[in-house]
Amino acid sequence: MERTVALETIGKIGQEVRLAGWVNRRRDHGKIVFLDLRDRSGIVQLIVQPRGLDKETLAAVEEIRPEYVIEVEGQVLRRDEKTVNANLPTGSVEVQVKKISVLSKAEGLPFDMGGDNLDLSLPVLLDWRTLTLRHKKIADIFRIQSAVLSGFRKAAESLGCVEISVPTIATSATEGGAEVFRVKYYDYWGYLTQSPQLYKQMLIPSLERVYTVAKAYRAEPSVTTRHLSEATQMDCEFGFVSFSELLDLLENVAVVMLSHVEETQSEILRAFGQTKLEWKKIPRLKLRQAQEIIFNETGRDVRAEKDLSPQDEADISAWAKREHKSDLVTITHFPTRKRAFYTLPDPEDPEYSLSYDLIFKGMEVLSGSQRIHNYESLVSAIKERGLDFQAFEMYLQAFKYGMPPEGGFSFGLERITKQLLNLSNVREASLFPRDMERVDFRLSKP
Amino acid sequence: MERTVALETIGKIGQEVRLAGWVNRRRDHGKIVFLDLRDRSGIVQLIVQPRGLDKETLAAVEEIRPEYVIEVEGQVLRRDEKTVNANLPTGSVEVQVKKISVLSKAEGLPFDMGGDNLDLSLPVLLDWRTLTLRHKKIADIFRIQSAVLSGFRKAAESLGCVEISVPTIATSATEGGAEVFRVKYYDYWGYLTQSPQLYKQMLIPSLERVYTVAKAYRAEPSVTTRHLSEATQMDCEFGFVSFSELLDLLENVAVVMLSHVEETQSEILRAFGQTKLEWKKIPRLKLRQAQEIIFNETGRDVRAEKDLSPQDEADISAWAKREHKSDLVTITHFPTRKRAFYTLPDPEDPEYSLSYDLIFKGMEVLSGSQRIHNYESLVSAIKERGLDFQAFEMYLQAFKYGMPPEGGFSFGLERITKQLLNLSNVREASLFPRDMERVDFRLSKP
Numbered sequence: 001m002e003r004t005v006a007l008e009t010i011g012k013i014g015q016e017v018r019l020a021g022w023v024n025r026r027r028d029h030g031k032i033v034f035l036d037l038r039d040r041s042g043i044v045q046l047i048v049q050p051r052g053l054d055k056e057t058l059a060a061v062e063e064i065r066p067e068y069v070i071e072v073e074g075q076v077l078r079r080d081e082k083t084v085n086a087n088l089p090t091g092s093v094e095v096q097v098k099k100i101s102v103l104s105k106a107e108g109l110p111f112d113m114g115g116d117n118l119d120l121s122l123p124v125l126l127d128w129r130t131l132t133l134r135h136k137k138i139a140d141i142f143r144i145q146s147a148v149l150s151g152f153r154k155a156a157e158s159l160g161c162v163e164i165s166v167p168t169i170a171t172s173a174t175e176g177g178a179e180v181f182r183v184k185y186y187d188y189w190g191y192l193t194q195s196p197q198l199y200k201q202m203l204i205p206s207l208e209r210v211y212t213v214a215k216a217y218r219a220e221p222s223v224t225t226r227h228l229s230e231a232t233q234m235d236c237e238f239g240f241v242s243f244s245e246l247l248d249l250l251e252n253v254a255v256v257m258l259s260h261v262e263e264t265q266s267e268i269l270r271a272f273g274q275t276k277l278e279w280k281k282i283p284r285l286k287l288r289q290a291q292e293i294i295f296n297e298t299g300r301d302v303r304a305e306k307d308l309s310p311q312d313e314a315d316i317s318a319w320a321k322r323e324h325k326s327d328l329v330t331i332t333h334f335p336t337r338k339r340a341f342y343t344l345p346d347p348e349d350p351e352y353s354l355s356y357d358l359i360f361k362g363m364e365v366l367s368g369s370q371r372i373h374n375y376e377s378l379v380s381a382i383k384e385r386g387l388d389f390q391a392f393e394m395y396l397q398a399f400k401y402g403m404p405p406e407g408g409f410s411f412g413l414e415r416i417t418k419q420l421l422n423l424s425n426v427r428e429a430s431l432f433p434r435d436m437e438r439v440d441f442r443l444s445k446p
Numbered sequence: 447m448e449r450t451v452a453l454e455t456i457g458k459i460g461q462e463v464r465l466a467g468w469v470n471r472r473r474d475h476g477k478i479v480f481l482d483l484r485d486r487s488g489i490v491q492l493i494v495q496p497r498g499l500d501k502e503t504l505a506a507v508e509e510i511r512p513e514y515v516i517e518v519e520g521q522v523l524r525r526d527e528k529t530v531n532a533n534l535p536t537g538s539v540e541v542q543v544k545k546i547s548v549l550s551k552a553e554g555l556p557f558d559m560g561g562d563n564l565d566l567s568l569p570v571l572l573d574w575r576t577l578t579l580r581h582k583k584i585a586d587i588f589r590i591q592s593a594v595l596s597g598f599r600k601a602a603e604s605l606g607c608v609e610i611s612v613p614t615i616a617t618s619a620t621e622g623g624a625e626v627f628r629v630k631y632y633d634y635w636g637y638l639t640q641s642p643q644l645y646k647q648m649l650i651p652s653l654e655r656v657y658t659v660a661k662a663y664r665a666e667p668s669v670t671t672r673h674l675s676e677a678t679q680m681d682c683e684f685g686f687v688s689f690s691e692l693l694d695l696l697e698n699v700a701v702v703m704l705s706h707v708e709e710t711q712s713e714i715l716r717a718f719g720q721t722k723l724e725w726k727k728i729p730r731l732k733l734r735q736a737q738e739i740i741f742n743e744t745g746r747d748v749r750a751e752k753d754l755s756p757q758d759e760a761d762i763s764a765w766a767k768r769e770h771k772s773d774l775v776t777i778t779h780f781p782t783r784k785r786a787f788y789t790l791p792d793p794e795d796p797e798y799s800l801s802y803d804l805i806f807k808g809m810e811v812l813s814g815s816q817r818i819h820n821y822e823s824l825v826s827a828i829k830e831r832g833l834d835f836q837a838f839e840m841y842l843q844a845f846k847y848g849m850p851p852e853g854g855f856s857f858g859l860e861r862i863t864k865q866l867l868n869l870s871n872v873r874e875a876s877l878f879p880r881d882m883e884r885v886d887f888r889l890s891k892p
Contacts, residue, residue, distance in 0.1 A: 003686065020686050022651065022848055040606065040654035040685075067651075067848040104819060106848035130844035133652035142653065146609040153596075160486065163592040165678045165859065167878045168614070168661060169627075171885045181615075183638065184628045185675075186665065186882045188889050192629065199878060205468065205513075206579035207588065208486035215614060215661070219632065229631075232611045239486075240449065240466045373550060394878075394886040398576035402468055402513040402552035413611065432613045432645060432840075436632045439617045440840040443634050 001073070007041035009093050012076045019044070019072045019095065020103070022134065023064055025114035033061055036114070037072065037095075043136065044090040046072060048097045060100045066113060067106035067134070073099040087116075089267075122425060127441060129432060140268045141429060144261060145417045149213060151260030152234045152411065155253040156211035161236055164210045166199035168192055168217070172391030175340045179219040181229075192217035195410060200237040201342070201371060202398040204406050208239040213413070223435055225425045226310070226363065228414060230434040237408030243354045243370045246407045247330060250366060251282050254328060254358060254411075261420060272421045278325045286333040286352075290316045306338045310363070317362040332356045341381045343369040344407075356409070361419045368409025375399040447519065453487035455539050458522045465490070465518045465541065466549070468580065469510055471560035479507055482560070483518065483541075489582065490536040492518060494543045506546045512559060513552035513580070519545040533562075535713075568871060573887060575878060586714045587875060590707060591863045595659060597706030598680045598857065601699040602657035607682055610656045612645035614638055614663070618837030621786045625665040627675075638663035641856060646683040647788070647817060648844040650852050654685040659859070669881055671871045672756070672809065674860060676880040683854030689790075689800045689816045692853045693776060696812060697728050700774060700804060700857075707866060718867045724771045732779040732798070736762045752784045756809070763808040778802045787827045789815040790853075802855070807865045814855025821845040 004017040021039035028034075033048040048061050064070060074095040085091030110128060111120065118125075118135040125132050132138050153163070169190045173180040181192040193199075196214040203210045212235050220227045238249060258277055262269065285293070291303045294315045302312055308331065320329035333352040336345045343353045358366035372378045378399050382389055417429035427433040437443055450463040467485035474480075479494040494507050510516060520541040531537030556574060557566065564571075564581045571578050578584050599609070615636045619626040627638040639645075642660035649656045658681050666673045684695060704723055708715065731739070737749045740761045748758055754777065766775035779798040782791045789799045804812035818824045824845050828835055863875035873879040883889055 020850065040608075069848045069850045103850050104848045107846050109847070128843070130648045130651065130840060131847055133649065134847075139652045142610065143608060145611070149609055149611075150599075150603075157596075162486075162589060163595050164588065164877060165591070165595075165659075167676055167880055167885075169663075169676055169880055169885060171889075182630045184630075185885065186889075188885075190885060202576045203579065203877070205576065206585045213611075213659075217615075230613055230615055375551075394576065397574070400553050401555070401577055401580075402515045402550045404466065404515045404549050431610060431649070434613055434615055439613075439615060439631065439634075439636060443617075443632075 005041035006037060006039050006044035006090055009044050009076045009095060010090055013078050013093060014076065016073065016075055016098075017095065019046075019074070020070070023066050023068045023070060023106075024136075026064060026066060035064065035070075035097075037070070038134075038136065042089055045085075045088075045094040046074065046097050047077075047094050048100070053097070054099065057097070057100045060102050061097075063102065063105075064100070065106060066109055067131075068102055069104035069106075071101050071103055072097055122427060123442070126427065126433065126438065129440070133431065137271070140271065141417060141421060141423070142431060144265055144268055144420055145413065145429065147261045147265045148257060148413060148416050148420070149234070151257035151264075152213070152253065153211070154260055155256035156234075156236050158256065159209060159236070159238075159249065159253070161209040161211040161238075162207045164200065164203055164207070164212045166193075166196045166203075166212055166214060168215055170198075172388065179221065181217050181219050194218055195233055196235050197340070197342070197410070198392075198395045200235055200408065201406070202395060204237060204239040205398060205401070205403060209237070211236045216410075220436065223437060225427075226415065226418075228426060228430055228433055228435060231430075232413040234411040234413055235408065236410075237406065239404045239406045241370075241405065241407055243407070246368070246370060246409070247284060247332070247356060250356065250358060250368060250409045251279075251328070251330065253409075254360070254366065255279055257411075257416075258420075269420070274421065277327045278321070279328045280325060282326050282328045282330055283320050283324045284330045284332060285316070287331055287335075288333070290329075290331050293319055306335045308357070308359075308364070313359050313364055314362040317359050320359075327361050329359045330356055331359060339369060341385045341387060342371050342378065344372050354407075358409075358411075360416065361422075363415060363419055365415045365419060366409050366411045368407065370405070370407040373399065373403045373405050375403070451487035452483060452485050452490035452536055455490050455522045455541060456536050459524050459539060460522065462519065462521055462544075463541065465492075465520070466516070469512050469514045469516060469552075470582075472510060472512060481510065481516075481543075483516070484580075484582065488535055491531075491534075491540040492520065492543050493523075493540050494546070499543070500545065503543070503546045506548050507543075509548065509551075510546070511552060512555055513577075514548055515550035515552075517547050517549055518543055568873060569888070572873065572879065572884065575886070579877065583717070586717065587863060587867060587869070588877060590711055590714055590866055591859065591875065593707045593711045594703060594859060594862050594866070595680070597703035597710075598659070598699065599657070600706055601702035602680075602682050604702065605655060605682070605684075605695065605699070607655040607657040607684075608653045610646065610649055610653070610658045612639075612642045612649075612658055612660060614661055616644075618834065625667065627663050627665050640664055641679060642681050643786070643788070643856070644838075644841045646681055646854065647852070648841060650683060650685040651844060651847070651849060655683070657682045662856075666882065669883060671873075672861065672864075674872060674876055674879055674881060677876075678859040680857040680859055681854065682856075683852065685850045685852045687816075687851065687853055689853070692814070692816060692855070693730060693778070693802060696802065696804060696814060696855045697725075697774070697776065699855075700806070700812065701725055703857075703862075704806075704866075715866070720867065723773045724767070725774045726771060728772050728774045728776055729766050729770045730776045730778060731762070733777055733781075734779070736775075736777050739765055752781045754803070754805075754810070759805050759810055760808040763805050766805075773807050775805045776802055777805060785815060787831045787833065788817050788824065790818050800853075804855075804857075806862065807868075809861060809865055811861045811865060812855050812857045814853065816851070816853040819845065819849045819851050821849070 001018040024036035024038040035046040354370035414429040447464040470482035470484040481492040800816035
């Protein structure tokens, strides 16, 4: 008999089926045993009445505990109206078990996983990661994440971007910063790239419009709720674009991507209590304008700061939501000295740059800029920052032989996932988060 | 005026257009100058007749050399029948230039790039990578590669696989081998993962069917035409599958992926001289059967070898093509001791394993197996190989709490690209290949 997945049972009332999955929960009601069976499609209730079952099945039922992997044969029955579970897509049916076999046993769980939510502290959530990822609510975070990825690709491809796969081992630090991981590369030392930035730019003269999903390695020396040492970026880069076109492009990609998630994952978004996103007109503010608004709104005077703090991002987002019914707000013109060397200064006011961040529901999830495309200007920018000119030899080669005006942006996959579901820490949006204290387990175990 | 890309000119005969791109070639015929303009859509011929042009345009035309970035206004004209270029999609038109401006200059090129092919030695091809990637024939390799990626995703998603993003920094060597890169991770040492293998397996109890496009880092101590130190893998993993189902799944993914490339990239495949792929029935051979065939076909006796050599792969592929009209051939049952510890031995003959490789046009492009899913067996396998049991703590956690029968496979993106286009070296199918001698440039420059 071919395998039926849990969700398909609602269309097979009266039929004999074969199911396979994990025991999500076991409840004993006298001689009757209820088992919730979980597979990739969802959860369905099994009902085991000992009468008429063979010895092997009875022994299996006796033994079965949460997370056992079982194979079941039985008949799909419509539930009594009184016992229908409206919270479960399969809540109108149950499967009357005729035969069960155990495919794989499970040790006793360190905590209960049968509830609708899994309320554990972050260290416990991560120390038992292969277990906690089994909980539907946790697995659903990563179903959302996969929809973010496909929404991003859909948007990038509709703009004519070609997907590229760029290296992560380099001989120089991407942006010249100190927060890089060193790799022993044969007899040499290399670095893990802080982003695909330099390589995606080098592809502009080849493919003109490119995108990539790539790792970003940052040796962040602190532990915050928004940083990961190994994160996933979704990057686009476009040749022959102006600053205002770039703003249109980034907002277009954001809207197509987020719309795709809403269209394909409405059930999960609802289960996480999320209401429909709004962005009829996305406000665009220069950093100084945003700071002025924050001052007027909250009385906090951040007008001399060179960047937005997390609190600033939350405040300007609250204003955009209230005044413009927008969950997105674009901030432009960050101080040139605070952005990477390849950022183009605003020709009308070179102290500020043609750079931008996108803030989504209170947190920056995208960053980018118009780039310096003139070879001599780029060389000057590298020298002015005191960076090692030699280390950028391949990068500069791309500019020496004709580079058009160009720019791009980069979304943080885990941050978008976090914001979409209102998670409290970006680590919850990473399957196996890395930070200065953890690689799977805590690094400094006593 | 909105920008027109080169390919669109064929639909705009008689119209005024604005184009932008790179000068692919310049030819002077007396006072008339022909320029081939290249952009992301292709190449179109510009014709510059000095009469009636303004001073700025005349100066620009005088200066323009290959790889200059220019912006052009002009009128699309149908070419005389005698001058139609049948080899160019835009060969029936040319653009009569009215105005040209230079957006970006280019230094003199180190070699001619105006021909249909770029015949350079591999070191030159890579030392000038940002230049050589501009050549249409080279850029097209990566258009094919992007189609391989989207074909793979299409296949994996149609099988219900959820995309995951798994870490590349770990505290143990994935398969226990010696060929790993070490990373200085804060105050600790980590490793770059040799594949996403262990993490994709850990996701089975969460999502049941997963796929990922991930980096594979291998500190290969030798330089061959088929190995990269940093490669891109396309991985699938499935729960609740048998060995024969896995063989069906891997062949299904291969066929859907390759068909997608053929359907969407026929023009590039033709330009590379490739004929339609064949795989009506993909032969499946145990290693020992394949070796017997090779002996019968060629007289080379490899029947005692534990693996197929590159020559063996070419020979068995030639046989499959001739006897079964198939560009694919699946080889199974490699010796258990030659495969990774997590490979399930064949219960009927444990010296051999439920493993497989897929050979495509003479080269292995996929590898995989049914896995050991029983916790105790897995612990024994790790101990038998003398691996550090502690290093697999998180991995083993997934098996301790109920793991179904499962398996999967992994395609090498660069190898498939190489085989699709009959490239002679896998480095040609990597944008910026890494090997023991090269990270962008040669590491040991004199």
